[in-house]
Amino acid sequence: MKQSLALASLIAVAALSAPLHADDAAPKALAIGAAIPMAGEKMKNVDGSAIAVADVKGSKGTLVIFTCNACPWAKAWEDRIVALGNEYKGKGIGVIAVNANDPGKVAEDGYDQMKTRAKDKNFGFPYVVDATSNLARAYGATRTPEAFLFDAQGRLVYHGTIDDNAQEPDKVSTRYLSDALAAVTSGKEIAVKETKAMGCGIKFRA
């Protein structure tokens, strides 16, 4: 009796501690230290060229940001993303923004709208279409915006959000991505390697 009770308890504990799933088919996000996935995958840039993450790789690191036109969080952080991208592009960091949303689900994320946005907001780096959403899947990206920073050796050193206040830029207290970029370009250890924020679920193509 005692044994069966113990077994039942174990089963109950196992059931309660079973991994919760975000989505049955969703892969886990890249772990810190992981290599750049699908680095050679060519994607259409807003200037019409085909560019892969490997093409923009910087001497000190590479920043890949999944973002989009429509999401209020992406919009709220957009100026800060562009400012960081434009600044660090000149400091040895390769920068690329990737839109993995299906424009069939979000018309505002169409290619023409991306071209307009990149021009209006002075993107000094490529803004490309992940035409299958497979790059996002390979990264385990789930939302926009979501940043992945790799070091000079192409190993993931930071994954997460831009800073700790999307809504009120003047009330930001911790600039996670900026701090990570500063550390990686100066060869220092990144203090906070993984962060979270709310964001719009990526509208994956089927």
Added chain:
Amino acid sequence: MASRGLIPTLFLCAIGAWIVPAVADPAAVPATAARPTLTPAKAADVKKAIAAPGAKAVLVNIWASWCGPCRDEFPDVLKIRRDLGPQGVRVILVSADFDNARADAVKFLGDMGVDFPSFIKQGKDEEFIDGLAKEWTGTLPATLVFDGSGTLRDLREGKQSYETFRSMVEKVLKDGSARPAS
């Protein structure tokens, strides 16, 4: 001074409304019948509402008025409340709308016929996300199911079907982990 007392009062009213079993059919209530209340809440406030006695399972849906998949699945969340509320399922809605979109959130709730209190997220994102569930990436929509003792039992990100919501909740009902009402 008055506003200091107002938020706790609103919060207590909100909790009270959850504790009292819902008998009305939310979808049957005309949009003009009651202005939806939206109480500012941090993760700890939502967790208090989750763990309040009386529920056998608690479904928390985090949504935003501008989020298409959130809007799409919203009627099914309300249908869960309607269909399974009498069996002890508590549904808690948390808007993640920005402060400047609060009116949109209230309008959407009204359009959906929501006449019971719900929350609007306050505070830092990461505190809110990890405060509710460390497994949650922060993506919207998100649906979390807790048992009666307030333990997280399931989490889904992205748009879900009525059948999925139902199976998430029924699994907890079947396991039977309700905390006795005190």
